[in-house]
Amino acid sequence: MRPRLVVRRARLSTPRQALRSRTPCLRTFAYYTQLTTKSRPILPFLAIPVTNRSVRCFTTERKQWLKHEAKMAVRYTVSFWGILVCMGVIYFFINEESLERDFPTPHEWGFITRKLLRDANNGKDPKNGQVNWAQAMELSRGCVLRLEDAKVDGEGVTKLSDIVDPTAQFPGEFNPCDISGKSEEWRRGYFEAIMLAAKASEHTDGWVRDLTRNVISPPEFVIGPSNPRPVPIPPGQPHAPREEDCEIAYPSADSWYMKVLATKGFTARQKLEAALEYASFMEFKQRPEGPDALYNLALAEATQGLNMSNPPYNPKTFVLNEKAGPPSLNLLDAITAVATHKARSGDISAALPIYLSLLKARRFLPNDPPTVSRTRAPRESLWTQVLSAVSQPDYPSPPPDGTQAPWRSPQERCQEASLSLWIGEILYASSSRDDGLSWTRDSVDIAEEQLRALGPTTDDKTSKQTCCECLTAGLDNWGRMVVKLAKEEEQMREKAANRSSVFSFWSGAQSAEGRWAAEDGVVKERVRRTKELLEDVRKEDPGLAALFKA
Template sequence: MRARLVVRRQRLVDAAPTHPQLFFTTRSFASQSKFTSTKARPSLPFLLVPRTSSAPVRFFTSERRRWLKHEAKLVARYTITLWGVAAAVLTILFAVNEESVERDFPTPHDWGYLTRKFLRDANGFRDPKSGEVNWARALELARGVVTRLEDPKLDGKDVSKLSDTEDPSLEVPAEFNSCDISAKSEDWRRGYFEAIMLAAKAAEHVDGWLRDRTRNVVSPPEFVIGPSNPRPKPIAPGNPHAPREEDCEIAYPSADNFYMKILATKGLSARQKMDAALEYASFMEFKGRGDGPEALYNLALAEATQGIEPAKLPYNPKTFVVKDRADPPSLNILDALTAIATHKARQGDLSSALPIYVSLLKARRSLSDSPPRSTPPKPPRQSIFQQVVSFISPPDYPPPPPDGTQPPWRSPYERCQEASLNLYIGEILYATGSRDDGLAWTRDGVDLSEEQLRALGSSTDRSNKDSRQTCRECLATGLDNWSTMVARLARAEEAKKSGGVSSNVFSFWSGSQDAEGRWAAEEAVVQERKRRTKELLEDVAPPSASIWTFIKA
């Protein structure tokens, strides 16, 4: 029975087909084969057998690459846009600032841009809004302007040198050679004169400054440590330490070089040369250089009287006193004679200075009270477009000032000059013993200068600005002189009172006596006058109105 079953199983096994199945194949549900036909049996995810090892995943796909490129383009676009806007804003602010500075310190339009900017910056360092004057930087920029104006490759076309001498010690060997600028325009020559005069004035203020060769630091002589300065001043915190004298050299050329160059330059007017001679004489007088100032004052007077015959001079050539019946003297003659009288007074020659001052005051008071008649051409009517263009266009260079060959009229500036003459006369009279007369002249000078200051007001006109500055200087000097005179008289009165000097029965025949306490009372009046006029001596600008003023508490 058992054997039969074994045979039976063997036959069943042998009966199985041995050829491969052609039309049907077995498919495991666990396998993941990709079919091109969408009608095949679906692959069910819940029947898949989980694997222990995860397959690698591709994170950086083509879609992500395109997204990164788009973001990079946006970053570059926004960055370039923001930097472009910032550069445009800075450029606009720079242009507006340059336009504002040009209106404050105008420059000739036929100069190059850098030359004009150097002169504007030099004037800005000379007269800054912050009040911190930097004469050294002003001198460097002014010298650069003059050098560019004399360079034929820059702005010095048609400018010829009058000498070929060179100084190897200078940065520009031919810097102080005089030039012939007759071929240039009037505006060009005026700008050239302004630049070289600014350099001369700045050189006066940095006269004697030293440069440390080891550090290239410029310092005034009072801070230098050395045998010539045994007690140097302390350096302000935050500045480089004081240089040593053995490491220093002269930093800047003397102002004499600039003044001599101006006096030898061809193409300048008589007024310009006279101004240069007077400034040079004042500098030499300050330095105490013997007879040099007197020769320069005579040179200035010679420039002022060019073209006038000796017989028609309005003053006495020996005493310099203005003649009573002569024609009104010109502005140049008045300025030159005033400078000569001041020089004589400083030298102690009061007997010669006082008649000159009195004659000058009489001559100025006899001038016309109305300005000369001039009929400026009526400007044509402009269209709206022309008005807009003229508003945004650069301002015109100011017209030339008077050449000084005609008598002036009693403008506010000339009246301030009269006030200064009153002060000079008052000082001389007080110094020579005429106390009451000296005080009276000083009071008149203070009253006149204050009157002109109040009449000028706060006008922003350039000519009124110069007149206001002159009147301020005159008023401040007059108040100081008045205060000093009265203070001395008050001290003398107090000493006299403390000495026990009293009046006696013969005081009626002993002359006029000062009222008791008169000078002390007048001293109080002077102090009150100073307090009242303080607003006139300073430029008090109102606070600027902006959007932030409405936010502040």
């Protein structure tokens, strides 16, 4: 018989004995651990995990998660900056469209040339009121250079002179050109760019460039022998330049005006405007020999094509001839400039008859505008209206050439007010103070009436500017006259009080005392009342920032 194996009970009963010898929780955990040795261990609730440094941190799953996060970061970053770039491009083109509507440019020019002229005009007349003549000068100058370059926008423009100044920044820049082959819009825009450069040169006359830093500075800040008392530099600006390190930054205005007068292709009206502006600049620079020749040139342009057997004005006294018929706009402007030049020179005896003849001629002008035959435009479709709303506006039609007599528009009526102002000032200074005050009051009344008729939302900026200038000058002259008369009245009253006695009859003249002081109060009240008419406050466009305001 085969013997059986002896099995010790102690070994078979070891797990049970072990379970009995421990606590119930640990007994259950050990039991299930032995039954499921290959399963995942079940930890008790709120068990503290133990960090094992031997476990790998960069697993395959973590690697995929990091790749996903990196892709999302790149996607969000590119999307964010893409949206910003798109918004910047949209804002840029909206701003350019707004500037184009404020300062139109010829459509046949290139984009860069048109932008230069728009930005130059914006520097001269910005919405925030901070005029930057240096920017207007540089941009308008660059626009003119591009218009004369055959490789850019100057195809068909020929130079009338081959003289080149080797010391100039741009040789041949001020040589006159022949632009007769260009369109009217191109020539008008070219004239606007040159005249803007000339006006900017007047305001930047004498400005210097510091060669060591390439900084433009007005002459009053320069430190040197020619300026022993320099003006302090404003806070935040570069330090003052030294005279030995500087050179003249911009060309003189004479070069620009002479270029306009010598260029072939401009109209008589454009050359007349250039001659009058040049003469005014020479008067400001106190050059006595230049203005007379320029005024004669302006009169020659104004009377071009007229029959001089019956001249429209007296060549010696410049008084208008009533028998020659209504004067043209060019002749009125030229004769007015001549009279103003004589008045500023002190020859008021010669200026007064000219002003009176001009005022009489303007008052006999027609009150209604000339009739223009208009053809009824065909009715546009809805799609055409949408396209016209989003497309760029048409270039403005050409202004009058000045060869015809004007009508009494608001601007012409304000010109009448300015003539009354000049007449009143001359009469007050020469012969009769009462007559001078009467003419001055009439000019203020006419200017205020026209300003109120135009209204605050008018699109006729030229007429509004003329009336504002006339009203401001009229109120200023009126106030100065009354203040002077009030002081004299006060002095006379004090002298009379010192000479008064028991037998004097000054009590009967008390009603006349204080007349000019009372009128001074009337002038101040008039200034307060017309303040709203003279202020041209432009509301700033808040743009997208208004969406985030409460």
